[in-house]
Amino acid sequence: MTAFADLMAFQRETEALAQIAGRLGWDQETVMPAGAAHQRGEEMGAIEGVLHARRTDPRVGDWLGTAEAPDAAGQRALDLIARAYRRNACIPARLAAETARVTSVAQGIWAEARGKDDVAHFLPTLEHVVALRREAGQALAAGGFGGGDVYDALLDDYEPGATGAGIAAVFGRMRPRLVALRAALLGARHAPVPLAHRFGKDGQMALARDLAGAFGYDWSRGRLDLAVHPFSSGSGNDVRITTRVSESDPFNCFYSTVHEVGHATYEQGIDQAYLLTPLGAGVSMGVHESQSRIYENQLGRSRAFTGWLFGRMRETFGDFGVADAEAFYGTVNRVQPGYIRTEADEVHYNLHIMMRFDLERQLMSGALAVADLEEAWNSRFAADFGVAVDRPAHGMLQDVHWSVGLFGYFPTYALGNVYAGCLHKALRAAVPDLDAALARGDAAPATGWLNDCLQRHGGLYAPAEVVERACGFAPDEGPLLDYLETKFRAIYRL
Amino acid sequence: MTAFADLMAFQRETEALAQIAGRLGWDQETVMPAGAAHQRGEEMGAIEGVLHARRTDPRVGDWLGTAEAPDAAGQRALDLIARAYRRNACIPARLAAETARVTSVAQGIWAEARGKDDVAHFLPTLEHVVALRREAGQALAAGGFGGGDVYDALLDDYEPGATGAGIAAVFGRMRPRLVALRAALLGARHAPVPLAHRFGKDGQMALARDLAGAFGYDWSRGRLDLAVHPFSSGSGNDVRITTRVSESDPFNCFYSTVHEVGHATYEQGIDQAYLLTPLGAGVSMGVHESQSRIYENQLGRSRAFTGWLFGRMRETFGDFGVADAEAFYGTVNRVQPGYIRTEADEVHYNLHIMMRFDLERQLMSGALAVADLEEAWNSRFAADFGVAVDRPAHGMLQDVHWSVGLFGYFPTYALGNVYAGCLHKALRAAVPDLDAALARGDAAPATGWLNDCLQRHGGLYAPAEVVERACGFAPDEGPLLDYLETKFRAIYRL
Numbered sequence: 001m002t003a004f005a006d007l008m009a010f011q012r013e014t015e016a017l018a019q020i021a022g023r024l025g026w027d028q029e030t031v032m033p034a035g036a037a038h039q040r041g042e043e044m045g046a047i048e049g050v051l052h053a054r055r056t057d058p059r060v061g062d063w064l065g066t067a068e069a070p071d072a073a074g075q076r077a078l079d080l081i082a083r084a085y086r087r088n089a090c091i092p093a094r095l096a097a098e099t100a101r102v103t104s105v106a107q108g109i110w111a112e113a114r115g116k117d118d119v120a121h122f123l124p125t126l127e128h129v130v131a132l133r134r135e136a137g138q139a140l141a142a143g144g145f146g147g148g149d150v151y152d153a154l155l156d157d158y159e160p161g162a163t164g165a166g167i168a169a170v171f172g173r174m175r176p177r178l179v180a181l182r183a184a185l186l187g188a189r190h191a192p193v194p195l196a197h198r199f200g201k202d203g204q205m206a207l208a209r210d211l212a213g214a215f216g217y218d219w220s221r222g223r224l225d226l227a228v229h230p231f232s233s234g235s236g237n238d239v240r241i242t243t244r245v246s247e248s249d250p251f252n253c254f255y256s257t258v259h260e261v262g263h264a265t266y267e268q269g270i271d272q273a274y275l276l277t278p279l280g281a282g283v284s285m286g287v288h289e290s291q292s293r294i295y296e297n298q299l300g301r302s303r304a305f306t307g308w309l310f311g312r313m314r315e316t317f318g319d320f321g322v323a324d325a326e327a328f329y330g331t332v333n334r335v336q337p338g339y340i341r342t343e344a345d346e347v348h349y350n351l352h353i354m355m356r357f358d359l360e361r362q363l364m365s366g367a368l369a370v371a372d373l374e375e376a377w378n379s380r381f382a383a384d385f386g387v388a389v390d391r392p393a394h395g396m397l398q399d400v401h402w403s404v405g406l407f408g409y410f411p412t413y414a415l416g417n418v419y420a421g422c423l424h425k426a427l428r429a430a431v432p433d434l435d436a437a438l439a440r441g442d443a444a445p446a447t448g449w450l451n452d453c454l455q456r457h458g459g460l461y462a463p464a465e466v467v468e469r470a471c472g473f474a475p476d477e478g479p480l481l482d483y484l485e486t487k488f489r490a491i492y493r494l
Numbered sequence: 495m496t497a498f499a500d501l502m503a504f505q506r507e508t509e510a511l512a513q514i515a516g517r518l519g520w521d522q523e524t525v526m527p528a529g530a531a532h533q534r535g536e537e538m539g540a541i542e543g544v545l546h547a548r549r550t551d552p553r554v555g556d557w558l559g560t561a562e563a564p565d566a567a568g569q570r571a572l573d574l575i576a577r578a579y580r581r582n583a584c585i586p587a588r589l590a591a592e593t594a595r596v597t598s599v600a601q602g603i604w605a606e607a608r609g610k611d612d613v614a615h616f617l618p619t620l621e622h623v624v625a626l627r628r629e630a631g632q633a634l635a636a637g638g639f640g641g642g643d644v645y646d647a648l649l650d651d652y653e654p655g656a657t658g659a660g661i662a663a664v665f666g667r668m669r670p671r672l673v674a675l676r677a678a679l680l681g682a683r684h685a686p687v688p689l690a691h692r693f694g695k696d697g698q699m700a701l702a703r704d705l706a707g708a709f710g711y712d713w714s715r716g717r718l719d720l721a722v723h724p725f726s727s728g729s730g731n732d733v734r735i736t737t738r739v740s741e742s743d744p745f746n747c748f749y750s751t752v753h754e755v756g757h758a759t760y761e762q763g764i765d766q767a768y769l770l771t772p773l774g775a776g777v778s779m780g781v782h783e784s785q786s787r788i789y790e791n792q793l794g795r796s797r798a799f800t801g802w803l804f805g806r807m808r809e810t811f812g813d814f815g816v817a818d819a820e821a822f823y824g825t826v827n828r829v830q831p832g833y834i835r836t837e838a839d840e841v842h843y844n845l846h847i848m849m850r851f852d853l854e855r856q857l858m859s860g861a862l863a864v865a866d867l868e869e870a871w872n873s874r875f876a877a878d879f880g881v882a883v884d885r886p887a888h889g890m891l892q893d894v895h896w897s898v899g900l901f902g903y904f905p906t907y908a909l910g911n912v913y914a915g916c917l918h919k920a921l922r923a924a925v926p927d928l929d930a931a932l933a934r935g936d937a938a939p940a941t942g943w944l945n946d947c948l949q950r951h952g953g954l955y956a957p958a959e960v961v962e963r964a965c966g967f968a969p970d971e972g973p974l975l976d977y978l979e980t981k982f983r984a985i986y987r988l
Contacts, residue, residue: 016539036732043513218529221527238534
């Protein structure tokens with residue numbers, strides 16, 4: 001028991017320091033003065049150095065060798081610590097330091113390249129990042145992670161237990177139905193009207209706060225600020241969200257807020273007994289995204305909830321040119337091919353992910369050279385979306401992920417959608433009168449069910465396991481596709 | 495040279511981590527959700543633990559034993575590191591971590607107690623904090639700091655070289671002249687008119703920003719937020735200030751802002767070569783306060799500058815019942831016994847400090863029990879100010895300092911006033927036409943002189959030494975008392 005208690009006390013401090021590093025990230029994106037950037041780089045380097053030293057501290061290995069867990073939760077905590085320790089041990093210190101240094105610079109170079117639509121400015125850096133991540137993947141694969149596969153070894157960090165082959169199989173079954181649905185919708189005679197109005201910033205922020213409240217965000221343990229790219233940050237009792245405001249597109253503000261509230265209430269809703277332990281955070285990126293997505297889409301973009309939102313928007317902004325709640329439901333759910341993943345509708349979103357997944361797997365296997373990425377991206381986009389990429393900022397430069405070394409992260413977004421589809425099916429069965437509450441702007445019956453069945457467990461169960469426990473069936477893509485076809489064929493009167 | 499370079503590289507990371515801890519403090523006072531308080535306590539405990547481990551790392555002792563400085567600045571850095579190393583070595587890690595944890599939580603409890611005027615709610619926590627600080631003082635005294643005196647050992651952390659006996663002697667010389675001046679002013683036939691008007695919050699904040707700019711605050715490396723108790727936070731290129739707003743008392747907002755700008759521009763103005771080194775911060779609390787006080791009082795409350803402020807307030811708020819700039823100068827400098835130290839006029843301010851100094855010395859020596867503090871406070875206040883404390887929030891609950899363990903800190907405020915008096919005398923001799931600039935709302939000739947003569951040196955010289963270098967004479971209380979008597983007797987037409 002002493003080794004277990006010592007390890008847990010050490011781990012608790014590490015988790016607290018990781019929370020601090022996360023909050024520095026929040027600060028940097030929301031309130032930091034611009035002139036502090038260089039100094040902040042040194043500060044982040046210092047705390048990341050402390051965290052790396054703790055995560056590879058030989059005492060952790062010693063404790064793991066003798067610690068005995070008092071219960072199942074304790075055993076799960078030991079397993080998670082052991083897994084992270086073994087992963088970190090595979091990465092040579094030189095590679096970890098070089099990756100930290102190169103990716104921190106790469107993010108700035110990516111932003112510059114994106115700003116001036118200059119792929120060539122980014123390519124040498126991306127080549128360096130890809131080489132470093134392949135090296136890390138190879139080291140992890142050699143250590144037994146990902147069943148010896150480089151891409152799977154990286155993916156395993158974001159979605160433990162998932163494999164590239166498994167995701168490819170899911171995507172293979174999803175693609176034909178999504179492509180058929182997309183074709184039917186784009187060919188339909190009826191189409192919802194787009195918004196054509198200006199929406200004041202103060203009104204948007206006030207309504208965003210109401211939306212966060214409707215979905216159960218606990219303001220006593222969080223706050224809402226503006227950021228260039230919305231995100232949620234922190235675990236336990238300090239979980240902050242951000243959004244952005246565009247006067248022509250209030251849905252960007254509203255649904256970014258609801259999305260981040262999904263992430264944040266997952267963190268806020270974890271059993272307080274797990275605070276600052278390996279169980280005290282969402283279990284995987286895919287499960288996290290299932291929460292943000294079901295809040296945003298299956299609940300937030302439902303006919304019932306958008307009916308309430310329509311009324312609130314009319315109260316806030318007056319007549320904005322949409323006749324009634326039924327028309328508004330169509331406007332919210334308008335399907336249109338677009339360049340940008342983060343602005344994609346529910347039907348197109350997963351096609352963006354499938355494309356990134358195929359491209360990044362090829363980059364990691366070496367089948368695709370970085371020099372050929374732009375051509376591969378553009379030809380694939382034209383084939384999948386029927387539109388030619390007009391500029392690199394709308395193409396391969398649109399997302400920050402690869403610049404900071406996140407290979408294996410993108411598919412977790414689609415996995416989150418798949419999980420959200422399953423959870424929504426189970427939720428509707430468990431709470432048959434949910435629409436009546438949603439129509440009053442009250443998502444509590446849904447968020448209460450999600451908290452009880454999934455969120456409160458934190459890291460206690462493996463990703464697919466916690467979803468299966470919540471749903472009562474093994475998750476697959478069927479419920480998501482059924483939901484999309486039913487919902488969008490009705491909106492488009494097919 | 496290798497030991498010196500290694501030590502400086504290690505110290506640089508430690509300084510960066512200390513900046514992070516400071517920024518967490520800023521976060522806690524400005525933007526942190528209330529429900530995060532306990533978790534934040536653990537986070538602060540974790541990073542303070544890391545800092546304590548680094549500051550007592552045996553390698554630092556080894557490096558100090560062999561390091562050779564390349565120049566005088568390097569030698570001063572070595573001396574400061576050695577002094578801090580010897581101090582920290584006196585404090586057991588357990589005590590450092592417990593103090594960090596307890597004081598972080600204590601701050602919230604103090605705020606609650608102050609909010610509901612409930613001394614009993616705060617007493618157990620204050621007892622805990624006092625016990626921890628006495629234990630630290632005893633450990634430091636046993637290690638030879640403060641000449642073996644518990645209070646002096648703590649004071650030495652904020653004002654190296656100062657002693658309780660020395661400060662008591664200065665206060666002993668100041669008190670009769672202050673008491674006589676106070677009696678004369680309160681008995682004068684003429685008295686300035688008080689403000690009797692409401693001043694909108696937005697207008698106050700806009701003017702506070704203008705004031706910060708007038709005193710040279712660099713917005714690209716800082717920001718202004720609201721806090722219950724205004725403070726300045728951070729060093730180098732991220733130095734943030736806070737203020738507060740009362741609709742009936744705009745001077746609270748304005749002069750808190752100018753005060754914090756004094757602290758902040760000291761930090762912002764330090765030679766960039768000293769960034770994240772032991773020389774990269776203000777050298778002591780007393781010298782720090784000399785900057786905030788000369789900005790706030792000798793400059794900000796001067797006849798010339800208040801003339802400009804009167805015009806700006808008329809532009810912002812319209813006619814607010816003060817006839818002209820001359821009357822406004824009196825209103826700004828109105829002398830009145832009041833409960834709150836931070837709102838005290840220049841004449842009463844040091845009497846507040848003398849009282850806290852005596853009480854906290856007794857708390858640290860054990861001569862006064864925490865349980866008896868309220869009675870001791872109230873009877874002393876009645877004796878010194880001729881007014882009975884009406885509620886604890888106006889008495890012993892008014893300041894955050896003791897809740898966060900700052901014993902030995904209060905006298906540095908009065909020392910800052912003494913230094914400010916000396917610096918002001920030298921400044922006026924060096925910049926004879928200063929009033930012409932101040933009358934235009936331009937403090938640059940003064941802040942430029944202060945930066946050149948004092949601020950840019952950071953920690954390069956000892957506190958009394960840097961003030962003497964700037965002034966050209968050894969500092970004492972004479973110039974401050976001369977200034978106060980001349981200024982206030984004129985305002986009160988004596």
